[in-house]
Amino acid sequence: MDVLLSLLLxxxxxxxxxxxxxxxxxxxYILVYLLLGAGILFTVLTRGMQFRLFGxxxxxxxxxxxxxxxxxxxxxxxxxxxxxxxxxxxxxxxIALWVGGPGAIFWMWITALVGFSTAFVESTLAQTYKHRHxxxxxxxxxxxxIERCLGWRWLGMLFAFFLIVAYGxxxxxxxANTIAQGLSGAFGVPSWITGVALVLxxxxxxxxxxxxxARTAEKIVPxxxxxxxxxxxxxxxxxxxxxxxxxxxxxxxxFGFGPAVGGAAGYAIKVAMENGIKRGLFSNEAGxxxxxxxxxxxxxxxxxxxxxxxxxxxxVDTIVICSCTAVVILLSGVYETLLAxxxxxxxxxxxxxxxxxxxxxxxxGEIFIAVIxxxxxxxxxxxxxxxxxxxxxxxxxxxxxAADHTLRWAILAMVMIGSVAQLTFVWDFADLTMGLMATTxxxxxxxxxxxxxxxxxxxxxxRREGIEEPVFDPSVxxxxxxxxxxxxxxxxxx
Numbered sequence: 001m002d003v004l005l006s007l008l009l010x011x012x013x014x015x016x017x018x019x020x021x022x023x024x025x026x027x028x029y030i031l032v033y034l035l036l037g038a039g040i041l042f043t044v045l046t047r048g049m050q051f052r053l054f055g056x057x058x059x060x061x062x063x064x065x066x067x068x069x070x071x072x073x074x075x076x077x078x079x080x081x082x083x084x085x086x087x088x089x090x091x092x093x094x095i096a097l098w099v100g101g102p103g104a105i106f107w108m109w110i111t112a113l114v115g116f117s118t119a120f121v122e123s124t125l126a127q128t129y130k131h132r133h134x135x136x137x138x139x140x141x142x143x144x145x146i147e148r149c150l151g152w153r154w155l156g157m158l159f160a161f162f163l164i165v166a167y168g169x170x171x172x173x174x175x176a177n178t179i180a181q182g183l184s185g186a187f188g189v190p191s192w193i194t195g196v197a198l199v200l201x202x203x204x205x206x207x208x209x210x211x212x213x214a215r216t217a218e219k220i221v222p223x224x225x226x227x228x229x230x231x232x233x234x235x236x237x238x239x240x241x242x243x244x245x246x247x248x249x250x251x252x253x254x255f256g257f258g259p260a261v262g263g264a265a266g267y268a269i270k271v272a273m274e275n276g277i278k279r280g281l282f283s284n285e286a287g288x289x290x291x292x293x294x295x296x297x298x299x300x301x302x303x304x305x306x307x308x309x310x311x312x313x314x315x316v317d318t319i320v321i322c323s324c325t326a327v328v329i330l331l332s333g334v335y336e337t338l339l340a341x342x343x344x345x346x347x348x349x350x351x352x353x354x355x356x357x358x359x360x361x362x363x364x365g366e367i368f369i370a371v372i373x374x375x376x377x378x379x380x381x382x383x384x385x386x387x388x389x390x391x392x393x394x395x396x397x398x399x400x401x402a403a404d405h406t407l408r409w410a411i412l413a414m415v416m417i418g419s420v421a422q423l424t425f426v427w428d429f430a431d432l433t434m435g436l437m438a439t440t441x442x443x444x445x446x447x448x449x450x451x452x453x454x455x456x457x458x459x460x461x462x463r464r465e466g467i468e469e470p471v472f473d474p475s476v477x478x479x480x481x482x483x484x485x486x487x488x489x490x491x492x493x494x
Contacts, residue, residue, distance in 0.1 A: 020428075022432060023428070023431055023432040023435060026432070026435040026436060026439060027431070027435050030435075030439055031277075031435050031438055031439055031442075032277050034439065034442050035111065035115075035118075035277060035287055035438070035442065036110070036111070036114060036277070038118055038287060038442050038445070038446055039111075039113075039114025039115055039116075039117060039118045039286070039287070040114055041446075041449075042114075042117035042118055042120070042121050042449065043114055043116075043117045045117075045449060045453055046117050046120065046121075046453065046456060049116070049117055049120060049311070049456065050113065050116030050117055050120075050311060053308060054312075054315075056308065057308045057309070057311055057312040057315075058312060060073075060305055060308050060309055060312075061073075061074065061077055061308075061309045061312045061313075062074075071137055071138075071210070071211065071214045071297045071298055071299060072214075072298065072299065073298045073299075073300045073305065073306055073309055074218065074309075075214035075215065075217070075218045075297075075298070076214065076294050076295055076297050076298035076306060076309070076310075077294075077298075077309045077310065077312075077313060078214065078217040078218040078221045078222065079213060079214050079217045079294040079297070079383050079386055080285075080290075080291040080294035080295065080310055080313055080383070081217070081221045081225070081313055081316065081317065082213075082217040082220075082221050082379035082380055082382060082383035083167075083285065083290060083291065083294070083380055083383035083384060083386075083387065084284055084285050084291070084313060084317040085221065085224075085225060085317060085321055085376050085379070085380070089317065089321045089322050089324075089325055089376065090178070090325055090353050090369075090372070090373055090376065091178055091353065092322075093105070093108070093322050093325040093326055093329070093353070094325065094329060094352040094353045094356075096108065096276055097326065097329055097330070097335075097352075098352065100276055101253045102246075102249045102250045102253040102254075102326075102330060103250060103251075103252075103253030103254035103255065103276070104253075104254075104276035105250050105254075105276065105322075105323070105326045105330075106250050106251060106253070106254035106276065107254060107276025107277050108276045108277075108318055108322055109318065109319065109323075110276075110277075111276065111277050111284070111286070111318070112284055112286070112314050112315065112317075112318035112319055112322075115284055115286030115287065115314045115318075116286070116311045116314050116315065117311070118286045118287040118442075118445075119284075119285075119286040119287070119291065119307075119310050119311045119313065119314050120304075120307040120308065120310065120311040120452070120456075121307070121445050121449055121452040122142070122286075122287065122289065122291070122292045122295075122441065122445050123291060123292050123295035123306055123307045123309075123310035123311070124295075124303045124304055124306070124307030124452045124455050124456065125145045125149075125292065125303075125445060125448055125451060125452050126140045126141050126142070126144070126145060126292030126293070126295045126296040127140065127295055127296055127298065127300065127303030127304075127306045127307065128145075128303040128451060128452075128455055128472075128477075128483060128488070129144055129145040129148045129149065129482065129483060129484075130144065130296040130297075130484070130487060131144070131484050131487060132484065132486060132487055135209060135210070135211075136211075137209075137210045137211060137297055138296055138297050138298070138299065138487070139296060139297070139390050139393065139394075140292070140293070140295075140296025140297075140390075141289070141292045141293035141295075141296050141387075141390055141391070141394075142156070142159050142289040142292055142293075142440070142441045142444060142445075143156035143157070143159050143160040143163075143391055143394045144156065144296070144394065145292075145444070145448065146159060146440075146444045148482050149444075149447075149448050149451070149482060150444065150447065150448075155440065155444070156394065157394075157395055158440060159289060159391075159437060159440045159441060159444075160391035160392070160394050160395050161395070162433045162434075162436050162437035162440065163289065163290065163293075163387060163388065163391045163437055164388050164391055164392055164395075164407070165429070165430075165433045166430050166433040166434050166437060167290060167384040167387050167388050168384060168385070168387075168388030168392075168407060168410065168411055168414075169410065169411075169414050170414075170429055170430030170433070171380070171384055171430055172381055172384050172385075172411055172414045172415055172418065173414045173415070173417055173418030173421075174418060174430065175377040175378075175380045175381050175384070175418070176194075176195065176198055176377070176381065176414070176415040176416075176417075176418035176419045177418045177419060177421075178373060178377050179194060179198060179373060179374050179377045179378065179419070180194040180195065180418075180419040180420070181351070182354065182369065182370045182373035182374060182377075183370055183373075183374065185351065185354055185366070185370070186354070186366045186367055186369070186370030187367075187370065191419050191420045192419070192420050194419050195415065195416045195418075195419030195420055196416070198378070198381070198415050198416075198419060199412050199415055199416050201378065202378075202381050202382065202385070202411070202412060202415055203408075203412055205382050206382065206385045206408050206411065207408060210297060210386055210389065210390075213382045213383065213385065213386045214297070214386075216379070216382060217379050217382060217383060220375055220378075220379050221379055224372060224375045224376060224379075225316065225320075225321060227372070228321060228324055228372055229320060229321070229324060231324075231361075231368060232323075232324030232325075232327055232328060235327060235328055235331060235360045235361070236327055236331070238360065239331040239360075242331055243331075246327070246330045246331060249330070250326075250330075254276075284313070284314045284317040284318040284322075285317075286314050287438055287441060287442050287445075288434065288437060288438040288441065289437055289438060289440070289441030290387055290437075291310050291313065292310075292441075293386070293387040293390045293391070294310075294383070294386065294387070295307070295309075295310045296390075297386075301469055301470065301471045301472065302455075302458075302459055302462075302469075302470045302471060302472040303455050303472055303488075304455050304456050304458070304459035304470070304472075305459070305469075305470070307452070307455075307456070325353055328353065328356050328357055328360065329352060329353060329356040331360070332355075332356035332357075332359040332360055333359050334352065334355045334356045334358075334359045335352070335356060353369060354366060354369050354370070354373075357369040381411075381415060384411070385407075385408070385411055388407055388411070389404050389407060392404055392407045450478065451477055451478070454476045454477055454478070455472070455476070455477075457476065458470070458472065458473055458476040459472075472488050473490075474488045474489075474490060475490060
């Protein structure tokens with residue numbers, strides 16, 4: 001046993017020796033700048049669509065419930081929000097705050113503001129190049145549009161592999177671990193009981209397929225998001241006099257001014273930027289290539305409509321829900337106490353959020369945050385399966401049914417393992433695969449952005465002509481033959 005343990009530790013150390021420099025290089029020198037650069041470029045090319053069309057985004061999102069068969073635009077939105085709203089909003093924001101300081105919140109906001117246009121571009125491309133599946137639900141996403149538009153199946157397969165590892169395995173273990181910690185801290189529930197219950201609840205939905213995931217997400221996600229917002233607004237109102245100082249701290253810290261946390265460089269601009277952007281990306285997922293898998297499932301009349309819906313999801317996730325967590329933590333006495341007494345210590349992100357809520361609301365806060373953690377993370381588990389299923393079908397086209405069945409059992413195993421184990425290695429590996437996945441997707445959409453712009457131009461032209469619900473005309477694309485004719489028929493064949 002000692003020999004086996006020693007071997008495992010050696011393998012872990014060897015893996016870290018490779019992973020750490022690669023992950024640091026991707027996040028520090030490629031992805032941070034690529035993400036912001038792409039977002040700024042797309043904002044310019046779309047003429048600031050996130051500002052010009054913000055009100056229209058909200059209206060389209062709230063009115064996209066009718067599916068006409070398959071999955072509706074709102075169900076696709078709820079599925080993507082189920083993946084977005086999870087540990088990134090609760091534990092991730094707390095970690096970003098602690099490691100990068102309050103300035104990290106400013107960079108999360110910036111990531112979201114430019115991420116609107118990135119989310120629009122990738123989701124519009126997923127809709128444009130989707131294909132019809134035999135179960136009545138469309139399939140699409142980065143792996144599909146990379147192969148179709150660039151002709152590089154090898155790169156699509158690489159992206160699909162990164163996504164399955166990150167979402168199907170690592171993130172599901174991390175989400176389950178967060179739920180187990182929350183229930184243990186609030187109610188004393190043993191982790192193994194949480195694991196068994198989660199396995200049963202997840203199995204109940206994922207064995208029903210993608211439609212079952214969409215229906216469940218549609219019911220749970222909006223309700224939980226609204227409840228969380230209401231409680232955060234109550235806390236904001238209770239601490240109104242401290243709000244100006246809190247905002248000043250966020251803005252000053254974003255540019256390196258303020259007390260240090262986690263060492264002398266805690267408030268350095270680079271640290272604040274990296275942590276804010278990294279956790280912002282993990283939370284709103286704009287540019288990562290995950291939400292396009294949900295966007296492609298929607299049955300809509302024009303690809304740009306779902307692109308706008310997914311763009312609005314970035315606002316809900318980061319500007320609304322992540323800000324709620326930041327407000328709860330920064331206005332609490334817990335944050336100030338830890339800042340004064342334990343500036344160099346590492347923390348469990350979810351514990352900081354939970355303690356901050358208790359500081360504001362007492363026993364109710366502890367119960368409330370445990371319930372929110374459970375439902376946010378539970379729906380993330382379901383959405384992670386949805387994304388992974390689409391990509392494992394892409395990888396194993398001739399054996400998709402068997403591969404998807406295997407994936408379901410693998411996910412259930414990771415949920416159980418994640419509930420009872422500390423998975424630092426898995427989380428670090430997920431950070432690496434997420435970075436590689438996002439880099440691959442951003443490269444692809446930078447090349448294919450002319451197609452997304454053509455789709456947006458067609459949508460806006462029809463709206464100017466007074467058409468309330470535009471219908472897509474594939475002939476506006478430079479290569480309309482790449483679009484499935486049975487999904488988006490030419491005007492003459494309608």
